Amino acid sequence: MSTPPLPPLPPGSYRPATDRWGSFSKLAARLPEGSLAVVDRTVAQLHPGLVPALEARRPRAIVQITGGERAKNFASLEKVLAGGLSLPRSGTLVVVGGGTLGDVATVAAHVLKRGVRLVQVPTTLLAAVDSSLGGKGAVDLVARGRVVKNPVGVFHYAEEAWICPEFFTSLSDAQRREGAIEAWKMVACLDARLFRKYTRQPPTLERLVKDARRLKESVCAQDPYEQSGLRRVLNFGHSFGHVLESLSRFKLSHGDAVGLGMLCALDAGRRLGVTPEPVALQVEQALEQGPGVLGRERIAALAQRASLKDVVTLLAADKKAGKSGELRMVLLTAIGAFDIRDVSEAEWRQLWPAWKKGIRP
Missing domain, CATH: 3.40.50.1970 (Rossmann fold)
Known part of the structure; x- marks a missing residue:
């Protein structure tokens, strides 16, 4: 039969x-x-x-x-x-x-x-x-x-x-930049070889799109509905990126917000001993020289206009929160490798004064 x-x-x-x-x-x-x-x-x-x-x-x-x-x-x-x-x-x-x-x-x-x-x-x-x-x-x-x-x-x-x-x-330079930031995000988290290649010679627009879509598809195929946890890597830079985007009342574009959020994630990773200092420096420099991530002074301008209570409220509403309210963040352990860590409010609060000044903690 x-x-x-x-x-x-x-x-x-x-x-x-x-x-x-x-x-x-x-x-x-x-x-x-x-x-x-x-x-x-x-x-x-x-x-x-x-x-x-x-x-x-x-x-x-x-x-x-x-x-x-x-x-x-x-x-x-x-x-x-x-x-x-x-x-x-x-x-x-x-x-x-x-x-x-x-x-x-x-x-x-x-x-x-x-x-x-x-x-x-x-x-x-x-x-x-x-x-x-x-x-x-x-x-x-x-x-x-x-x-x-x-x-x-x-x-x-x-x-x-x-x-x-x-x-x-018909895209503006700013629109091209924010798209490139998202693509570099996936490369930094998922493909060390491609990251090194990009730092030697920036890719063409078509190559950038094809590489980014290939990398994202490889993740989605293994975790299509965000159940195994693998797909969380795509949230690198999004936790504080979404906060900054909201604080700007969305005058800061999503791609630029993710770029600044990646700087925050690199800082959190260094503070927690997850991201080695050389890795954080290399990725930050690559983001500045490649897609052209906005400077830390933009983080400071947005952080200065908000109370910590506002930030806590925005983070609490974030779907990436841990079971006990911790901030669940994607942190780099090496170029092309990552870990998911729960970051407590006390831990990220220690970084806030430096962010308000626009400097690396």
Whole structure:
């Protein structure tokens, strides 16, 4: 008696990344008719051929939202869901934009009709190397007058990602920097050989994207839903990065915030004896000379405007907290190697005075 074939994976389940490189107009021809499109309004203005290429596929709706952290809320989510009311469960949602819009669309794809097919089209370098891969989507929430990042979220893997280099031509230097910071983060944590190669000769943009996506996919394949703990390595720099991002009221971009958060993580690792001094120095210098991480004076400017009570509140709301409230941090043990440590409030508080002065503790 033959074994019946396994049913197809439910929409949003883990599947290996399928990346397709090319022009948007060519890749858009793959889109099923009657899909739902979510598009960053600014990207549509910068690339006039984008919307006509989608309209040629007769979508049910093209929902345009201006990207940025302020768009990552329930109002934007509701707008996307309203646009997809007539989408069948077998339908497709394609999102063309940066990480914040991709996050909102991922949540929408997960809850719309209890799960529809998702196609990610990252238009920023940051989204291309990070957020468009790995299945995570989230929206922000206001708690006690502060915006808390990502407390409401889902896992919903895209079936495809379309990487269209034409969208990267309109990025600012700052946008390129923050995407490069995220890519270097993965290289520093996961691949010592590649780190040494990057420090000798900076990679091309295409090489940077391909390397970062390969490294992130290798982690997600082993821990697709953050259950084994391996995937926590992707949070290197995020604990205090999210704090600084919130304290700036999101005037500090996510990529730049992660860069500063990595400096904080290197400091914590040195203080706890986890990160050797030469490793911390080498990584900090590489981040300065490679992607161009912002200086410590930016940490000081943000730290000086906040009370420790505000910081404690933001860290307590962070999903990476330990069982007893400790801050669960990714700390480097060597280039290409890491450990997960619970850092107590008393331990990170010892670093705060130096951070407020903009110096290495």
